Amino acid sequence: MTHPVGTMPVPHVREPGAQPMNPVQPSDPRRHVAILGSGAVGSATAIEALRLGLRVTVVEPEAAGGPHATSYGNAGWLSSHSVIPPALPGAWRRVPGWLADPLGPLAVRWPYLPRALPWLLRYLASGWTENRVQRTAQALRRLLVDAPALHQRLAREAGVPHLIEQRGLLHVYRSREEFEGEALAWRVRSRTGVQWVEWDEATLREHEPDLDPRYRFAIHVPEAGQCRDPGAYVAALARHAESMGAQRLTARATGFRIEAGRLRAVLTEHGEIACDAAVICAGARSGPLAAAAGTPVPLESERGYHVQLDQPARGPRMPMMAADGKLIVHWMAGGLRAAGQVEIAGLQAAADWRRADILYRHLHSMFEGLPLQPEPEAVQRWLGHRPSLPDGLPCIGPSCASPDVVLAFGHGHVGLGGSARTGQWAAALAAGQGVPQDLGAFSPRRFQRRRWD
Numbered sequence: 001m002t003h004p005v006g007t008m009p010v011p012h013v014r015e016p017g018a019q020p021m022n023p024v025q026p027s028d029p030r031r032h033v034a035i036l037g038s039g040a041v042g043s044a045t046a047i048e049a050l051r052l053g054l055r056v057t058v059v060e061p062e063a064a065g066g067p068h069a070t071s072y073g074n075a076g077w078l079s080s081h082s083v084i085p086p087a088l089p090g091a092w093r094r095v096p097g098w099l100a101d102p103l104g105p106l107a108v109r110w111p112y113l114p115r116a117l118p119w120l121l122r123y124l125a126s127g128w129t130e131n132r133v134q135r136t137a138q139a140l141r142r143l144l145v146d147a148p149a150l151h152q153r154l155a156r157e158a159g160v161p162h163l164i165e166q167r168g169l170l171h172v173y174r175s176r177e178e179f180e181g182e183a184l185a186w187r188v189r190s191r192t193g194v195q196w197v198e199w200d201e202a203t204l205r206e207h208e209p210d211l212d213p214r215y216r217f218a219i220h221v222p223e224a225g226q227c228r229d230p231g232a233y234v235a236a237l238a239r240h241a242e243s244m245g246a247q248r249l250t251a252r253a254t255g256f257r258i259e260a261g262r263l264r265a266v267l268t269e270h271g272e273i274a275c276d277a278a279v280i281c282a283g284a285r286s287g288p289l290a291a292a293a294g295t296p297v298p299l300e301s302e303r304g305y306h307v308q309l310d311q312p313a314r315g316p317r318m319p320m321m322a323a324d325g326k327l328i329v330h331w332m333a334g335g336l337r338a339a340g341q342v343e344i345a346g347l348q349a350a351a352d353w354r355r356a357d358i359l360y361r362h363l364h365s366m367f368e369g370l371p372l373q374p375e376p377e378a379v380q381r382w383l384g385h386r387p388s389l390p391d392g393l394p395c396i397g398p399s400c401a402s403p404d405v406v407l408a409f410g411h412g413h414v415g416l417g418g419s420a421r422t423g424q425w426a427a428a429l430a431a432g433q434g435v436p437q438d439l440g441a442f443s444p445r446r447f448q449r450r451r452w453d
Contacts, residue, residue, distance in 0.1 A: 030055040032275040033430045034266045035246075036253040036289060037282040038064040040071045040230070040416050041408055043237035044154065044423025045279050045430075046246050052431045056246040057273060058238070059253045059266065065235030070283050071416055072234075073306045073382040075328040075339035077319060078151055078225035078417045079169055080144045081194040083137040084185045085392030086302075086342075086412065087127030095124075103354055105326040109345040116344045119300045122390035134188050136392050139441035141192040143394075143418045148225030150420035155233065158240035163233045163333075166225040170320040172204070172215040178323055179217055186219075196221045210314045210367050215322070226319050229333040230416055249273065253282070255292040256405060263404035277404045277430040281422075284347060284385035286409040294401030295444045299410055301347050301385040306339035307360045308332065308380040314369040325362040335380075338363040347385060356381040388412040389447075396425055396442040406430050407444045 031054050035046045038060035049056050062068050098108050108116060127133050148166040155164040173179040179186075186196075199218040204211070208218075227233050242248060255267040256278065265272040280289045287299040312335070319330040327340035338359045343352070360379065364370045389395065389410040399405040408426040411418050425435045 028055050031277065031431060032057070033277040033279065034059055034253070034273050034275045036060075036266065036278060036280050037286075037409075038234075038238045038248075039069050039281065039283055040234050040237070040419035041281040041283075041411070041422050041426070042279070043234055043241055044419045045281060045408060045426045046241035046423075047154065047157075047237065047244065048423045048427035049430060050241065050244040050246060052427055052433070054427070054431055056241070057275065058241065058246050058248045059251055059268060059273070060248065061250060061252045063235070064238030065231040065233070067231070067382065069231065069234065070384045070386060072231035073304070073339065073384040074227070074230040074416045075306070075337065076227045076230055076330045076332060076416075077169060077328060078147045078164070078166075078227060079221075079414070080141075080147045080223055080225075080417065081169075081189055081196075081221050082144065082414050082417065083140040083189060083192055083194070085127050085133060085136045086388070087123050087392075088133060088184060089127060089129060091127055092124050095120075102352070103358055105340065106342040107344070109343070109349060112345045112349065115346065116300065119298050119390050120344070122298060126391035130184060130188070133184070134191060135441070137188045137192050139393055140414065140418075141194075142437055143421050144414060145193070147417040147420060148223070151225065151227070151417075154237060154420055158236040160233060160236040163228045163236070164225060165228065166223075167318050168220055168222040169224040169226070170208070170316075170318050171219040171221070171323065172208075172211065172320050173217045173219075173323045174214050176217045179219065182323070194221065195223070208317055208320075210369070211316065212366050212368065215366075218320075226330060227416060228331075232333070253289060255289070256401070258293075258402045258405070261402050263402050277406065277432075279406045279408050279426050279430050281408045281426070283409060283415075284387040286387060286407070290395070290399065290407055290409075290444065293399035293405040293407070295399040295407060297395055297407075297410070297444055297447050298390055300344065300388050300390070302388040302412060303341075303343040303345055304339065304384055304386050305341045305343075305351075305356045305359060306337055306382045306384075307356045307363065308335045308337040308382075309360075309363070309370065309374060310335045310378040310380075312336050312367075312370050314367045316367070322362070322366060325366075327359055327362055329363060329366065336363070351383040353381055356383075386412050386415065391446075393442055394418065394422065395444040396422055397439055397444050398429060400445060400448075404430075
């Protein structure tokens with residue numbers, strides 16, 4: 001059934017526990033923004049748009065924070081120091097290994113290689129020199145610097161303050177020499193203002209008595225924070241947005257009606273939604289919507305896995321990353337989670353659960369006393385899709401077709417941490433306001449330039 005623009009009823013579904021909403025009347029004169037996606041970025045954007053006095057409709061086909069969502073399986077780090085792009089100088093030397101080892105920390109499935117090759121070439125080029133890495137780090141630092149405090153505020157407002165903590169994060173190494181092998185990354189972090197404390201073997205053992213003795217050196221970053229249950233947190237943010245007045249349309253957005261450079265409506269599988277602005281924040285599935293707004297971008301899924309063990313007796317005292325296994329280990333509300341791996345295989349390929357098993361074997365090697373073969377019901381395995389752009393920076397800014405359509409996706413490994421600040425920026429852009437930061441580094445137009453600086 002087709003509805004005339006401006007008269008389509010906007011259905012909404014309240015999730016369990018959500019507060020009742022007062023429906024917005026069609027005559028409401030406020031600027032109307034459609035938020036396309038209810039993940040971490042979408043939910044934060046909805047809250048900030050409502051804070052600015054906008055009328056908000058969230059368009060999302062699934063329940064916020066569910067197992068389908070990237071946020072659900074996140075490692076839980078609010079790592080304000082995660083400013084290093086995926087590729088560093090010399091990364092090209094590792095390409096043969098990526099192709100040869102299907103179970104390595106970063107792997108490319110052979111059938112998908114022809115499609116992924118342009119993205120991979122840009123990925124390598126983005127970190128070709130230290131100067132390029134530094135520019136990316138400076139931009140990401142602006143996005144992430146106060147992430148724990150911003151999320152603590154959102155969590156308090158959403159009624160889940162217990163889900164956000166700020167106890168710092170730990171990077172553990174087998175030796176100081178292994179740490180010095182990452183000198184470039186830490187040098188770049190230092191220039192952005194990141195500070196840390198070095199722990200020798202005795203200090204590490206005092207703080208982490210269960211950690212395997214092969215780890216003899218660590219870096220503690222006190223400013224960083226963590227989320228105890230990313231899925232529940234995002235679901236709470238979505239409910240909070242609804243309690244503030246956001247309406248929800250359970251549908252999939254398919255495109256836009258733009259006339260003379262101005263947005264008139266968002267197209268969905270159920271018809272049109274008349275609106276004044278839209279924000280694309282549909283994660284790894286944002287590419288077709290960006291193209292529909294005249295702004296094609298090289299968005300790819302960095303497929304990530306996690307394994308979670310139900311309440312084991314041993315584990316870390318604080319969230320940590322093991323340099324030798326390239327995985328993050330963190331206590332969640334439901335158990336001990338190990339997350340990591342990067343697999344380039346697209347959105348449709350079936351999961352390779354051997355990658356989750358590798359994570360568990362490494363977790364087992366880190367903490368004595370964990371079962372080598374736990375009972376199946378005690379282990380959760382999960383696959384998700386990080387929305388990633390090849391230069392390690394998200395797209396945050398207006399589309400090429402209309403300033404009324406704002407892109408806010410592509411955060412890669414920092415989606416949860418960067419969502420709070422992105423929500424503020426995206427909401428301000430949708431409201432037609434300026435932002436206090438220079439967003440040039442995040443411009444969606446950067447991929448249409450003929451040469452890279």
